[in-house]
Amino acid sequence: MTVDIRLTVNGAPVHAAVDAAVLLVDLLREHLGLTGTHVGCETGHCGACTVELDGRAVKACTVLAVQAEGASVTTIEGLGDPDALDPVQAAFREHHGLQCGFCTPGMVMAARELLRRHPAPSDEDIRRGLDGNLCRCTGYHNIVAAVRAAAADLGRDGQGP
Amino acid sequence: MTGLRYHRPDSLTAAAELFAAGDDPRYLAGGQTLVPVLRLRLDAPSDLIDLAGIDGLVGISGDRREIVVGAMTPHGIVANDALVREHIPALAGLAGAIGDPQVRNRGTIGGSLANSDPAADWPAAVLGLGATVHTDRRAIAADDFFTGLFETALETGEIIARIVFPVPRRAGYARVPAPASGFPLAAVFAAETAGGPRLAVTGAGPCVFRLTEWEEALSGGFDAGRLAGLALAADGLNHDHHASAAYRAHLVAVMARRAVAGAAPS
Known part of the structure; x- marks a missing residue:
């Protein structure tokens, strides 16, 4: 089943159609090209995929993309750039x-x-x-x-x- | 493309109707168990019914007599809540020991209770405090709620709405975490309640259980010294590569004494 979702990623609005089983981390990496968020274990143990969801740190491999409907996501790309690091x-x-x-x-x-x-x-x-x-x-x-x-x-x- | 269907109902009634209509549905709370389980292909439900869109399931209220926690309240909210820290500090401490910060931001008390993992922390507090689990159709006493390994008294499609914790005179929680996972190998929640002392053990058996004979030893006074010499039979306790049943039995006795000795007044 494909689900239409709208969310905010690093301050920009995102509209995507994703399979219900797609993880938030895969939405970020595969659909949006934000590969700074890494996939280590894909089962919630290692924390390499940590992003902020409505201001709270979460493991993006244990959140489905559809659960982020309406939320604001910040990834490592949303912090600083090489000339002005966070x-x-x-x-x-x-x-x-x-x-x-x-x-x-x-x-x-x-x-x-x-x-x-x-x-x-x-x-x-x-x-x-x-x-x-x-x-x-x-x-x-x-x-x-x-x-x-x-x-x-x-x-x-x-x-x- | 998977066949998984996703729903986000806005009421308990709508959620229960979706569940009744599904082929092999699951409710989704915080997803800190269910999402990894789906990734590992340990479960393949037809429908996910996300409870996050239902108003009134997140939050904490109460007074000096009881604390009410909404089923979709994340562990981290309970751990840092001023009301909980004031009236049942052991409950806040337990919530703050679950998983890691990211898990505590997502995982919920209701999801944990419905799952009834043998090593989950929440069941120890619910049984140890003699809490009541309120669902979309009834109230279930903690003593009747946990029935076995990953088994509860919940009927098919029944949804936990909130948990009501009576404020005890004092309570303490002591746990030995497995080094990698952080789940307790054995843990004891001890409470001196209006109805008498209660000791609930998690991590050691198929599901949380009370030490009723040990509670009687405490009826003359909530003092760890009264537990000296009491031993738990290893029969039926969990055993795995982390710990034998005999070692868990030993840990239960140590944790029981520590939980009583460390119990903080409410």
Whole structure:
């Protein structure tokens, strides 16, 4: 069954006709060409596909595209661009919060939510906030350092993620 | 192209009618179990009936006597709700221990209860507090709700609308998570209620169950010391590559003592 859906992706209106079984992550990647959102496990474990759905971090492989009807979605492409990175992206680059980079888009999206909940997080807050995201390179140490630095940057600027 | 049909009704009545008309329908709540199950081809329903379009199923209300949680309320909302944190802090703590932040943003209490996973957290709170599950057709006491492995008293097509938790004098929750999944290998919800002490165990058996003999030991006082020496028989408990039945039995005793000792007053 094909379903007509309307939603907002990175601020732009989207109208798509999708099979009822299509995942939100496949709508983003295959229909809209937004391949920054990665597919790791496709079963809700790894967090590589994390996006924001109406302002909350979700795993786009455990949300059907039809469930996003009427919603606002933000992907990694909606944050910054190479000349003007989002503060969390900038902190990941500065502190080398990545090794192969596959998990990074999901880490950044999850980090944004944890920084909204904990503007001045402890390392324990950061690790708990990234509990739903796996890094197979096990590069967690620098990821935590990057999020800690992003919190400090955002705190100095007085702006939230 | 799949044959899967998707519906988004705007009322419980419409949802039940769609269910009755479907060949092999499923209700869809937060989808944190059902969507992966569909991806893994463990289930292939004819119709998905999304409950997200129905008003009144999300939210928390209540007072110092009882807390009412809408069935479609995500775990993360319960975990951070001021009313829940004030009156039943153990309930907020339990909700905040489920899955991970992204799962807590989507997964719902009603979906979890209807699924009755043997290692789910919510059933421990519902049974431990003696809550009542209200559906589109009746009210079901927690003691009657959980009937077996992935089995509940819900009839075909019946929909959970809300859960009413009586506020206890105090309650605590202690769990041992499996390292990778975070699901409890064993967990105990302990509550001192108006009707007496209650201890509910999840993760260890086919579905959540009470330790009624242990509750009697607490009837003279809600004190973990009264549980000293009590042991649970391993017969019938879950066993897998994470933990043997005997180890789970041991964990239940430890978690029961910790849950009672850590119980916070309401």
